[in-house]
Amino acid sequence: MDDDKRLAAEAALAEVRDGMLVGLGTGSTVAFLIAALAARAPRVDYVATSEASAAAARAGGLAVRDMGEVARVDLTIDGADEVDARLYAIKGAGGAMLREKVVAAASDRMVVIADGSKRVRAIGAAKLPVEVLPFARAFVAARLAGLGAQVEARKTLTDNGNLILDARFAAIADPQALAAAIDAIPGALGHGLFLDEVDAAYVAADGIVTRLER
Ligand code: DER
Numbered sequence: 001m002d003d004d005k006r007l008a009a010e011a012a013l014a015e016v017r018d019g020m021l022v023g024l025g026t027g028s029t030v031a032f033l034i035a036a037l038a039a040r041a042p043r044v045d046y047v048a049t050s051e052a053s054a055a056a057a058r059a060g061g062l063a064v065r066d067m068g069e070v071a072r073v074d075l076t077i078d079g080a081d082e083v084d085a086r087l088y089a090i091k092g093a094g095g096a097m098l099r100e101k102v103v104a105a106a107s108d109r110m111v112v113i114a115d116g117s118k119r120v121r122a123i124g125a126a127k128l129p130v131e132v133l134p135f136a137r138a139f140v141a142a143r144l145a146g147l148g149a150q151v152e153a154r155k156t157l158t159d160n161g162n163l164i165l166d167a168r169f170a171a172i173a174d175p176q177a178l179a180a181a182i183d184a185i186p187g188a189l190g191h192g193l194f195l196d197e198v199d200a201a202y203v204a205a206d207g208i209v210t211r212l213e214r
Contacts (some may be wrong), residue, residue, distance in 0.1 A: 002032075004115035004204035009033035011202040011209045012077045012113045018043040021070065023103040024057055025078025026050040026096035029113050033077055034060055047073060049103050050096040051159050067103060076107040080114050081126040081192070083201050087112075087214045088122075088175055092129030092192030095158050101190055104197035112198050116205025124172035127152075129192045132163045136187025141165055143185045147178065162189055 009032040016022055016037070024030060026049045034053070037046075038060030047067040048054035054064050078100055080089040089112055091097045104110040128149070132140045141151045149167035158164060172178055172193075179193040201212040 001115050005029040006032040007204035008113040008202045012111050020044045020074040022046050023073045023076030024048045024053045026053045027079040027094045029079040049100040073107040076110045080112045082120045082123045084120050084123050087198040089194040090123045090126045090192050097192040098131045098190030109199045110197050112201040114203050119203050127166040127168050130165045131190040133187040140187045
């Protein structure tokens with residue numbers, strides 16, 4: 001699986017051009033991307049979607065800028081927990097989905113890199129992480145349960161100092177409606193449904209890379 005993660009990362013690397021501002025996602029697949037970028041050292045600057053990715057990038061000699069000073073990114077490359085043929089994705093197993101969604105939304109183009117285990121017919125089996133204001137934790141948990149989820153709180157806080165509630169649904173028949181319903185919950189600050197952000201996905205399975213394009 002690591003070989004496939006590395007293959008997917010290197011396939012997406014071909015989209016990086018000198019002069020770009022590149023968004024770095026979070027997770028083990030992106031770790032292979034950061035290693036490849038450190039080796040190839042294209043003349044680009046970076047923004048990172050987590051403190052962990054920023055630290056790994058800087059350790060590899062990459063120039064990481066403060067996303068707080070950035071309104072537009074050329075290309076973001078990030079992982080996913082699930083991705084389907086509609087290029088709907090569930091993200092957030094690594095807990096970075098709020099910053100990942102900001103950077104993805106600020107990007108002219110966002111591509112997912114993943115091994116074949118992430119490719120699904122339709123998203124919905126993976127847990128759906130929701131970033132929650134601690135002040136609202138019980139209220140948001142109750143609202144998610146009201147939407148049909150089994151809810152479990154993570155023990156670690158996000159880089160933003162917030163909680164994560166993992167919401168497991170029996171199925172997600174209407175991802176757009178569920179995303180809107182979660183967005184409408186005061187105190188729910190972000191979630192792992194990426195329905196509009198992904199422009200393409202490089203999925204590697206058994207040494208073969210497939211590119212899905214929106
Ligand atoms: O937390 C995230 O959104 C990560 O990008 C995750 O979805 C993929 O992590 P992985 O590459 O370690 O599987």
